[in-house]
Amino acid sequence: MSRTFDTSSPTTTSTDEAKIHYLFQLADNALIMGQRLCEWTGVAPELEIDLALCNIALDHLGQANAWYEYLVEIYPQATDVDQLAFCRDEHQYYNITLVELPNGDFAQTIAKMALFSIFNYYLHDALRQCSDARIAAIAARSYKEIQYHRRYASNWLLRLGDGTDISHERMQKALDIVWDHAFEAFTPSPADHIMHQQGIAPDLEQIKALWEDEVHQLLHKATLSIPDTGFTGYRAKSDGVHTEHMGYLLAEMQYMQRRYPNLQW
Amino acid sequence: MEHTTSIDLEKRFEEKIARELKIEPKDWMPEEYRRMLIRQISQHAHSEVIGMLPEKNWLTRAPTLRRKMALLAKIQDEAGHGLYLYSAVETLGVSREQLYRDFLDGKAKYSNIFNYPALTWADIGVIGWLVDGAAIVNQVSLQRTSFGPYARAMVRICKEENFHQRQGYSICLTLARGSAEQRQMLQDAINRWWWPVLMMFGPPDAESKHSQKSMKWKIKRASNDTLRQKFIDQTVPQLEYLGMKAPDPHLKWNPERGHYDYGPIDWEEFWNVIRGKGPCNKERLRTKRVAYEEGQWVRDAAIAYAKEYN
Numbered sequence: 351m352s353r354t355f356d357t358s359s360p361t362t363t364s365t366d367e368a369k370i371h372y373l374f375q376l377a378d379n380a381l382i383m384g385q386r387l388c389e390w391t392g393v394a395p396e397l398e399i400d401l402a403l404c405n406i407a408l409d410h411l412g413q414a415n416a417w418y419e420y421l422v423e424i425y426p427q428a429t430d431v432d433q434l435a436f437c438r439d440e441h442q443y444y445n446i447t448l449v450e451l452p453n454g455d456f457a458q459t460i461a462k463m464a465l466f467s468i469f470n471y472y473l474h475d476a477l478r479q480c481s482d483a484r485i486a487a488i489a490a491r492s493y494k495e496i497q498y499h500r501r502y503a504s505n506w507l508l509r510l511g512d513g514t515d516i517s518h519e520r521m522q523k524a525l526d527i528v529w530d531h532a533f534e535a536f537t538p539s540p541a542d543h544i545m546h547q548q549g550i551a552p553d554l555e556q557i558k559a560l561w562e563d564e565v566h567q568l569l570h571k572a573t574l575s576i577p578d579t580g581f582t583g584y585r586a587k588s589d590g591v592h593t594e595h596m597g598y599l600l601a602e603m604q605y606m607q608r609r610y611p612n613l614q615w
Numbered sequence: 616m617e618h619t620t621s622i623d624l625e626k627r628f629e630e631k632i633a634r635e636l637k638i639e640p641k642d643w644m645p646e647e648y649r650r651m652l653i654r655q656i657s658q659h660a661h662s663e664v665i666g667m668l669p670e671k672n673w674l675t676r677a678p679t680l681r682r683k684m685a686l687l688a689k690i691q692d693e694a695g696h697g698l699y700l701y702s703a704v705e706t707l708g709v710s711r712e713q714l715y716r717d718f719l720d721g722k723a724k725y726s727n728i729f730n731y732p733a734l735t736w737a738d739i740g741v742i743g744w745l746v747d748g749a750a751i752v753n754q755v756s757l758q759r760t761s762f763g764p765y766a767r768a769m770v771r772i773c774k775e776e777n778f779h780q781r782q783g784y785s786i787c788l789t790l791a792r793g794s795a796e797q798r799q800m801l802q803d804a805i806n807r808w809w810w811p812v813l814m815m816f817g818p819p820d821a822e823s824k825h826s827q828k829s830m831k832w833k834i835k836r837a838s839n840d841t842l843r844q845k846f847i848d849q850t851v852p853q854l855e856y857l858g859m860k861a862p863d864p865h866l867k868w869n870p871e872r873g874h875y876d877y878g879p880i881d882w883e884e885f886w887n888v889i890r891g892k893g894p895c896n897k898e899r900l901r902t903k904r905v906a907y908e909e910g911q912w913v914r915d916a917a918i919a920y921a922k923e924y925n
């Protein structure tokens with residue numbers, strides 16, 4: 351059986367297709383977030399941070415794995431987890447662009463992690479109570495981990511924002527760099543929309559309100575200002591149109607599966 | 616009131632060692648014993664930390680999600696071992712900060728093995744199987760070392776190292792049962808790692824300058840050559856099970872000795888790598904130094920924040 355991956359069209363019409371697309375959104379967010387965090391291994395500012403970032407990366411890879419396993423069960427085109435994780439083309443990944451942005455310095459990684467994990471926290475809080483038992487179960491397990499990611503990133507954001515002049519400046523700059531990409535989380539994809547109608551996914555407007563509340567308070571406490579919002583039209587999670595960074599990330603991540611297709615590892 | 620003289624203290628120390636009792640951080644110990652321990656445990660800690668780098672080289676390219684997670688978990692364990700060993704050595708009255716700076720300045724040693732490159736995915740299997748395997752042989756013997764915190768660290772660490780070794784062997788086994796290309800990849804990795812791994816046990820007993828005193832004080836519990844032989848004896852059957860070969864034409868079972876004979880080790884290579892002239896010495900240290908320097912502002916910010924709010 352071919353392990354390359356074909357999808358006719360990313361436009362979702364039926365409920366089944368919407369659910370599959372929605373699961374890809376969740377899985378790909380976790381996978382790409384985890385992949386980026388792996389890059390920190392061995393070069394973090396101190397050994398304790400190394401350990402924590404490994405731990406958080408591992409949580410994300412585990413979450414991705416759980417979502418892909420579910421996809422393998424319900425998606426006729428899927429053969430196994432690794433086909434889904436490694437054998438798709440760039441436009442078939444539906445993560446939000448925020449998670450694929452480069453790590454940058456530690457401040458930028460923290461900015462990404464804070465904005466993402468606060469969103470992820472409210473999203474999973476809603477999903478763990480949703481009507482789809484399987485989604486609820488995976489979300490409930492992930493929720494506990496995401497609580498920790500949110501706390502870890504928020505604590506560092508506070509320390510860096512309100513630490514020294516240098517760290518303050520770096521933290522502010524980092525937020526400016528990643529800020530616009532966060533809003534993609536709240537722009538409903540067709541799948542978000544249908545899943546919300548089905549009573550599974552939450553209303554992203556509500557999640558956005560919770561997110562803004564928390565992020566604004568956090569930035570205020572960290573003596574940081576809210577960046578100006580620029581382009582908010584990123585929609586990789588809807589149609590797989592990514593930033594320029596994604597191709598390099600995939601080239602690295604998919605190297606083995608591309609170079610040696612159809613083998614066991 | 617009774618006066619304890621330094622002679623009494625030394626006698627008490629030697630007695631404890633003789634009776635296989637553990638020396639604890641608050642106990643009196645000869646300065647040289649303390650120095651030897653600081654050197655050995657900190658070298659061990661640095662090795663755990665720098666050993667993350669060759670494996671990291673394949674973390675972002677791991678071929679499957681399961682392997683990626685297992686490798687990440689292994690690397691996380693190694694970071695934990697580093698932290699654990701740094702705390703053990705701090706009980707001897709040195710600061711981790713100072714030790715780490717010495718390491719970055721090239722004043723402290725770490726295991727030679729991490730100065731070799733991890734070039735293919737098969738290297739990740741072979742590192743887990745052979746490098747962690749060799750570390751286990753050494754560390755199992757150190758579970759009986761005379762310094763309490765070090766012995767206890769070894770007990771805890773060995774459990775995880777066993778897991779790493781099984782994981783590494785599982786990668787090797789999958790490659791051995793795979794395509795011709797995969798088997799070739801595995802054999803190539805074994806060829807490159809075999810001799811450096813045998814060197815991990817250190818120079819031959821006759822040339823090992825720290826060994827005698829270290830054995831007398833029971834810091835070290837078995838000689839370099841003994842441990843090396845033990846490793847070879849247990850590894851050759853695993854190698855054969857994979858259907859792979861060691862790059863050593865002299866490797867042969869010797870029924871009279873009840874051990875495998877092996878060919879001469881290139882000790883010149885060993886001493887060169889020790890002196891900083893291995894393929895990755897400069898690069899590994901530079902990577903850690905740059906990371907440390909680039910992280911300075913983060914550590915400064917954490918300290919400033921803690922001062923203001925704690």
Ligand SMILES: [Fe+2]
Pocket residue numbers: 405406409495
């Ligand atoms: Fe965790």
Ligand SMILES: [Fe+2]
Pocket residue numbers: 663692693696772776
């Ligand atoms: Fe270790």
Ligand SMILES: [Fe+2]
Pocket residue numbers: 693747775776779
């Ligand atoms: Fe290990």
